Amino acid sequence: MLRIGLTGGMGAGKSTVARILAERGAVVIDADAIAREVVAPGTEGLAALAEAFGPDILAADGSLDRPALAARAFGDDESRAKLNSITHPLVGKRTAELIAAAAPDAILVQDIPLLVENGLAPLMNLVLVVDVEAETRIRRLVEYRDVSEADARARISAQASDEQRRAAADVLLDNNGAPSDIEPVVRRLWDERLVPFEHNLRTGTAAPAPLRPVSADPEWAAQAQRLIARLWVACGQSAIRIDHIGSTAVPGLPAEDMIDLQISVADLAAADGLREVLGTAGFPVKADITGDNPKPTEADPAGADTGLWAKRLHGNADPGRPANVHIRVDGSPGQRFALIFRDWLRADAAARDEYLEVKREAEAKAAGLTGVDAVDAYYGVEEPWIDAVYGRALAWSAGRSS
Ligand code: ADP
Numbered sequence: 195m196l197r198i199g200l201t202g203g204m205g206a207g208k209s210t211v212a213r214i215l216a217e218r219g220a221v222v223i224d225a226d227a228i229a230r231e232v233v234a235p236g237t238e239g240l241a242a243l244a245e246a247f248g249p250d251i252l253a254a255d256g257s258l259d260r261p262a263l264a265a266r267a268f269g270d271d272e273s274r275a276k277l278n279s280i281t282h283p284l285v286g287k288r289t290a291e292l293i294a295a296a297a298p299d300a301i302l303v304q305d306i307p308l309l310v311e312n313g314l315a316p317l318m319n320l321v322l323v324v325d326v327e328a329e330t331r332i333r334r335l336v337e338y339r340d341v342s343e344a345d346a347r348a349r350i351s352a353q354a355s356d357e358q359r360r361a362a363a364d365v366l367l368d369n370n371g372a373p374s375d376i377e378p379v380v381r382r383l384w385d386e387r388l389v390p391f392e393h394n395l396r397t398g399t400a401a402p403a404p405l406r407p408v409s410a411d412p413e414w415a416a417q418a419q420r421l422i423a424r425l426w427v428a429c430g431q432s433a434i435r436i437d438h439i440g441s442t443a444v445p446g447l448p449a450e451d452m453i454d455l456q457i458s459v460a461d462l463a464a465a466d467g468l469r470e471v472l473g474t475a476g477f478p479v480k481a482d483i484t485g486d487n488p489k490p491t492e493a494d495p496a497g498a499d500t501g502l503w504a505k506r507l508h509g510n511a512d513p514g515r516p517a518n519v520h521i522r523v524d525g526s527p528g529q530r531f532a533l534i535f536r537d538w539l540r541a542d543a544a545a546r547d548e549y550l551e552v553k554r555e556a557e558a559k560a561a562g563l564t565g566v567d568a569v570d571a572y573y574g575v576e577e578p579w580i581d582a583v584y585g586r587a588l589a590w591s592a593g594r595s596s
Pocket of ligand 1: 205335370
């Protein structure tokens with residue numbers, strides 16, 4: 195199932211966005227509601243809290259007296275840790291139960307106020323951040339939710355900064371305007387990204403690559419880092435390193451809007467071992483590509499599938515962020531060249547210009563064609579140039595390290 199993380203500062207409008215998504219069919223899991231549920235009257239959670247912090251944390255009606263608990267539990271680190279050791283496992287267990295109960299084709303939206311603070315973004319397929327200026331949030335909390343201004347300010351300053359949250363956002367939802375402004379934005383996100391993302395995830399389909407260079411997007415680097423964090427969760431110890439490679443890793447270079455990433459592994463068995471986990475994480479196998487074109491100076495006697503230039507290629511199920519995930523053996527010529535080629539382009543402005551010329555020529559060759567024909571025409575121009583500069587990039591790298 196597709197797991198969407200929804201977060202934002204207090205008063206940003208998470209509940210508002212969650213409601214719109216629920217109306218479209220999302221299964222919403224509200225972290226705050228679970229946190230209340232696990233310490234409701236009669237629960238083992240509340241009993242454990244009373245045992246740890248004393249019966250004074252209970253109100254006359256037997257419910258949790260939150261201010262009394264806060265006074266006892268927030269005073270020092272040890273008490274805070276004790277509180278967390280009681281509530282966190284219960285919240286985790288209940289969340290896992292709700293996730294397990296959702297249908298396999300569900301689009302799950304987890305409304306988690308402290309998603310960024312708790313480092314949960316890499317566990318999600320996509321993170322939505324509701325973004326509203328702090329002063330507006332404070333005004334809305336005071337006006338509509340009966341929070342005192344001092345309380346709102348104190349709680350907002352204890353949370354992650356807007357900058358930190360924006361860095362975690364795959365999708366930034368601007369809720370500074372009227373409630374009627376955000377509704378169509380969220381609906382479009384549902385129809386055009388979340389629904390096809392879920393379909394692609396379930397069917398193991400990678401989003402297609404656009405074959406057209408566009409102006410360099412300053413967000414590419416951060417987008418790549420968010421995907422890399424997810425890939426680390428999926429790969430665990432099977433990955434030796436994971437890098438942002440290709441044209442989008444070269445600042446300023448116009449490129450196809452396609453993030454290239456490289457997972458370096460010990461051997462091909464490790465690469466094949468990642469097939470399932472990457473698919474489940476939203477990075478399904480892409481086509482039947484099992485190797486790079488051997489470069490002219492280093493032929494491949496064993497053939498593309500298992501030899502020197504073998505690789506495995508996955509994509510991204512997210513139609514909003516096409517990606518190529520190349521899995522290559524650490525130290526193999528293809529793995530090393532991917533890193534050297536990127537660094538050479540970063541260092542050499544003339545090389546970047548030359549590459550851009552080639553991309554434009556490739557685009558022209560593919561114009562008017564579709565499907566495999568377009569891909570063949572495009573790479574029929576780009577690949578020979580990369581083969582031709584292979585030696586130059588390697589020589590540059592050798593010169594640099596000597
Ligand atoms: P959160 O769940 O992020 O804390 P809420 O969704 O509860 O935030 O929104 C905070 C308050 O602001 C609510 O009373 C909500 O109705 C109101 N609100 C949400 N979006 C807007 C908006 N665009 N304009 C004005 N008020 C809004």
